Each structure stands twice: as structure tokens, then as C-alpha cells.
Amino acid sequence: MRTAYTADQIRAAEHTLMATLPPGTLMQRAAAGLAAACAALLGKVYGSRVVLLVGSGDNGGDALWAGERLARRGARVAAVLAGAKTHEAGLAAFLRAGGRVAERDALGTADLVVDGLVGIGASGALREPYAGLAEEANAGRAPVVAVDVPSGVDASTGRVEGAAVRARLTVTMGALKTGLLVDPGAARTGRVELVDIGLGPHLPGPDVAALTDGDVAGLLPRPGNESDKYRRGVLGVLAGSDLYTGAAVLAVGGALRAGAGMVRYAGPAEPVAQVRAAWPEAVITPLDRPSIEDVGRVQAWVLGPGLGTGDWAHELAAQVLGTHLPVLVDADGLSVVAGDRSLLRRSAPTLITPHAGELARLIRAGREDIEAARLEHARAAAAELGVTVLLKGSTTVVAEESRPVRVNPTGTSWLATGGTGDVLSGVAGALLAQGLGPYDAGSCAAYLHGLAGRLAADGAPLAAADVATAVPAAVRALTART
Numbered sequence: 017m018r019t020a021y022t023a024d025q026i027r028a029a030e031h032t033l034m035a036t037l038p039p040g041t042l043m044q045r046a047a048a049g050l051a052a053a054c055a056a057l058l059g060k061v062y063g064s065r066v067v068l069l070v071g072s073g074d075n076g077g078d079a080l081w082a083g084e085r086l087a088r089r090g091a092r093v094a095a096v097l098a099g100a101k102t103h104e105a106g107l108a109a110f111l112r113a114g115g116r117v118a119e120r121d122a123l124g125t126a127d128l129v130v131d132g133l134v135g136i137g138a139s140g141a142l143r144e145p146y147a148g149l150a151e152e153a154n155a156g157r158a159p160v161v162a163v164d165v166p167s168g169v170d171a172s173t174g175r176v177e178g179a180a181v182r183a184r185l186t187v188t189m190g191a192l193k194t195g196l197l198v199d200p201g202a203a204r205t206g207r208v209e210l211v212d213i214g215l216g217p218h219l220p221g222p223d224v225a226a227l228t229d230g231d232v233a234g235l236l237p238r239p240g241n242e243s244d245k246y247r248r249g250v251l252g253v254l255a256g257s258d259l260y261t262g263a264a265v266l267a268v269g270g271a272l273r274a275g276a277g278m279v280r281y282a283g284p285a286e287p288v289a290q291v292r293a294a295w296p297e298a299v300i301t302p303l304d305r306p307s308i309e310d311v312g313r314v315q316a317w318v319l320g321p322g323l324g325t326g327d328w329a330h331e332l333a334a335q336v337l338g339t340h341l342p343v344l345v346d347a348d349g350l351s352v353v354a355g356d357r358s359l360l361r362r363s364a365p366t367l368i369t370p371h372a373g374e375l376a377r378l379i380r381a382g383r384e385d386i387e388a389a390r391l392e393h394a395r396a397a398a399a400e401l402g403v404t405v406l407l408k409g410s411t412t413v414v415a416e417e418s419r420p421v422r423v424n425p426t427g428t429s430w431l432a433t434g435g436t437g438d439v440l441s442g443v444a445g446a447l448l449a450q451g452l453g454p455y456d457a458g459s460c461a462a463y464l465h466g467l468a469g470r471l472a473a474d475g476a477p478l479a480a481a482d483v484a485t486a487v488p489a490a491v492r493a494l495t496a497r498t
């Protein structure tokens with residue numbers, strides 16, 4: 017599990033640790049790790065032209081001390097002093113080692129650029145001359161190594177306002193920052209290397225976490241030799257309407273391909289015909305009235321994709337959410353509960369899977385506000401509604417009260433196409449039926465969905481049904497890698 021922390025959490029931990037060490041120790045550890053990472057990227061250090069962009073704080077200090085090490089190994093290192101003031105000890109050591117101060121035109125002939133403008137001490141959009149330097153570095157041919165955080169990315173939220181460095185590599189000190197895992201910040205880090213400066217024991221509970229292949233492989237139910245379908249999880253799917261049949265087909269497909277022992281689909285005539293044709297293994301209960309009493313035993317429900325928002329949907333929502341079973345509410349089901357939030361007041365596990373617009377209606381917030389602060393809104397909604405929230409988007413996040421927000425690392429823009437959300441609901445529902453709690457079911461479903469999306473796309477636009485089909489391949493790829 018990769019965990020990440022906000023700037024405040026890191027600063028508090030650094031403060032505690034620094035109190036136990038001689039002054040400057042942390043910066044030396046940081047600079048040593050940074051210099052080693054730069055040397056590895058350069059390959060040949062001797063004679064290489066390295067340009068440091070040096071800000072006025074300790075981020076710049078890291079860059080100068082790393083530059084000192086590279087200069088001592090024969091690199092030709094130039095420092096562009098961008099701040100109103102400069103880290104004195106670092107600059108003195110840097111010059112003693114043969115480094116030199118240069119103007120920004122040195123960027124034109126650099127073999128490597130080190131972005132030491134701002135790190136966790138940044139606030140707001142990059143101001144000049146930092147903004148211009150960031151853009152010049154991005155435009156140059158030399159790879160950029162970001163110190164701690166790519167300048168211009170908010171370390172705690174991943175937000176980018178205005179100019180920001182686009183790094184080939186981010187060398188982050190002590191612990192991952194949340195902003196390195198969440199879009200748009202996550203798209204600017206390049207590869208991320210963590211330098212251990214001894215913060216570990218001083219860090220609090222993480223702000224966010226990101227599952228790895230190994231975590232998901234460990235969490236997925238092992239399809240042992242259970243012949244009993246109930247042991248492998250039976251999922252009920254209430255989706256689709258005579259108007260919208262596709263969502264039901266996609267949700268059932270996602271569930272079947274995610275290993276549910278059985279999927280019971282219940283709905284009106286049209287979607288019944290479509291589901292039966294697409295997935296003969298689904299067990300069908302045609303409904304001529306909104307009642308789940310004839311559906312048979314299930315261990316979890318998916319409610320919502322393509323269901324419509326009329327009386328039929330309201331009645332089914334009330335019945336399903338009135339059970340003691342885990343329920344996933346998506347799409348039209350979310351519209352229904354947005355109109356009557358008391359339906360979510362239940363003791364059994366509830367997983368909601370909104371995109372920003374659906375969450376906005378649920379918690380009466382602005383869609384733009386949610387998009388700009390996804391983690392915070394997902395966390396707040398989980399606490400306010402007492403449910404687990406899977407907030408879909410460029411970076412899908414899963415929030416549950418008093419647990420780190422899980423940030424999905426496998427997201428891919430290929431999935432931004434109609435119907436993939438229905439598949440995701442089916443996958444997550446199948447995991448709920450197989451006994452995973454909503455936090456793990458949502459996180460693992462998002463992870464598999466992203467992997468399946470990459471496999472299904474394989475560089476070309478995908479159709480949602482392909483994602484459902486690719487889920488078993490995603491599970492195989494995952495287990496083969498771990």
C-alpha cells in the first residue's frame with residue numbers, strides 16, 4: 017500500500033524528527049538522495065551540464081546541496097537563483113565545490129534541470145519569475161527532476177493553478193505527498209522516487225493511500241473450490257428500463273466477469289430480453305411490478321444503472337435499501353436517493369458510485385467545486401451521508417469515514433466513454449456479494465476497472481462492453497505480477 021500525506025502532516029513529522037537531530041541533517045539526507053537520483057538519470061556525471069532552478073526556501077536548499085555533490089563528481093553545475101533570497105549555507109558549499117551562478121539562458125544548454133523552486137512551502141499559483149522558469153524548463157529538451165514536488169503543484173491536493181513544472185522524475189523527501197497521487201498533480205510528476213530521510217516513525221495516519229497490484233491480489237476473493245454459488249457470492253442487479261436497456265447489460269456483464277457465483281437480474285421486459293441475449297448465464301426474474309420478493313436469495317444488490325427515476329425506481333430503492341444487505345447505488349439510483357436521503361440511513365454497508373455531477377446533487381455542492389477538490393468532497397460526503405463514496409473521475413477516489421481516502425492509480429482516459437460506469441457498478445457489486453466491505457470492494461473494483469480499460473483499449477478507443485470482457489484478463493495480469 018502506498019500512503020501519502022498532506023504538507024502539514026509532513027511538516028509536523030519533519031519538525032518532530034529535526035528536534036532529535038543536528039541542524040541540517042534532514043537536508044543532507046534529502047540532498048544525497050536527490051544527487052544520487054540525478055546521477056542515475058544522467059548516466060555519465062562527469063562533464064554533464066546540470067542547471068539548478070533555486071528558490072528561496074529549503075526546496076532550493078536541497079537543490080544546492082545536491083548540486084554541490086554533483087559538482088564534486090565533475091558535473092558542470094549552474095545555479096539560477098530565482099528567489100529574493102537564497103539558502104546561504106547551500107550556496108556557499110555549492111560555490112566551493114565548483115558550482116557557478118548563472119542566468120536563465122543556461123537552461124538552453126542543460127543536460128538536466130533540477131526544479132528546486134518550491135516544494136511543500138508553496139502557496140497559490142507560481143509567481144514570477146518562478147512561473148516563467150517553470151515554463152522555460154518544460155519547453156527545454158533536458159529532462160527535469162522535481163525536488164520534492166513539481167513546482168506549481170499543490171503538495172496536499174494535486175491542484176495546479178497556472179504554470180507548473182512537468183517532471184521526468186520527482187524525488188520526494190520522507191513520504192509521498194497526496195498531490196503526487198491525485199490529478200492534475202499526478203500527471204506532472206513523471207516517475208516518483210521516495211528518499212527515506214527517517215520520517216517514518218513520526219508520520220500520523222496517512223491522508224490518502226493507493227493500492228498496489230499486491231494489495232488488490234491479496235484482497236480479491238480467491239475462487240477456491242467452492243462449488244456452492246452462494247459461497248462465491250450471488251448478486252442481485254436492479255437496473256435498466258424499457259427506455260434504457262444497455263446499462264443493465266453492462267452492469268450484469270461487469271458482475272459476471274468479476275467472479276460472482278451467480279448474478280440475478282430483475283427488470284422489465286425489454287432489458288430482460290437484452291440481458292438474456294447477452295449473458296445467458298444470468299438468472300432472470302422478469303418484473304411486471306416493482307417488487308424484489310420473487311428475485312430469490314442474493315448477498316448484495318446493485319441498484320440504479322438505467323433504472324429511470326419514476327415511481328418504479330423509488331419503490332425498488334425503498335425495498336432494496338430497506339434490506340440488511342450491502343447495496344451499491346449508482347446512476348439513476350443516486351437521483352432517487354438525492355430526492356430522499358433518508359433512504360441512505362441504514363446499518364448495512366452502502367457504496368455509492370457517483371461522478372461529480374451526481375455527487376453535487378447528493379450533497380448540494382457545486383460540480384466545479386467538487387472537481388476542484390475531489391478528495392475533500394468525497395471525504396465530506398462519506399461523513400455526511402454515512403456511506404462509502406466512490407467518486408469517479410480522472411482520478412477515482414474511495415472515501416469512508418475515518419479511513420485514508422484511497423486514490424485509484426490505474427485510471428485511464430480511455431474509460432471516459434458511455435457505459436463504463438455501469439460496468440464498474442457490476443464489478444464492485446460482485447465484490448460486495450463475494451464478501452468484501454464497500455471500501456475494499458470499491459477500491460479493488462476501480463483498480464480492476466482501470467486495468468481492464470487499458471487492456472480493452474490497447475491504444476484504441478474502447479466500447480464499454482469490452483471493459484467487462486477484459487476484467488478476467490485484468491485479474492490474471494494482476495495475479496501473474498504478484
Ligand SMILES: NC(=O)C1=CN([C@@H]2O[C@H](COP(=O)(O)OP(=O)(O)OC[C@H]3O[C@@H](n4cnc5c(N)ncnc54)[C@H](O)[C@@H]3O)[C@@H](O)[C@H]2O)[C@H](O)CC1
Nearest residue numbers: 042046073074075134135136137138139141142143164189
Ligand atoms: N523542513 C525540512 O526539514 C526539510 C525540508 N525539505 C525541503 O524543504 C522544502 C520546504 O521548504 P520551505 O522552505 O518550507 O518552502 P519551499 O522551499 O517549498 O518554498 C517556500 C518559498 O517559496 C516561496 N513561494 C511560496 N509559494 C510561492 C509561489 N506560489 N510562487 C513563488 N514563490 C513561492 C516562498 O516565498 C518561500 O520563500 C521541502 O519541499 C523539501 O524540498 C527537505 O527535503 C527535507 C527536510
Ligand SMILES: [K+]
Nearest residue numbers: 131134163167
Ligand atoms: K520543486
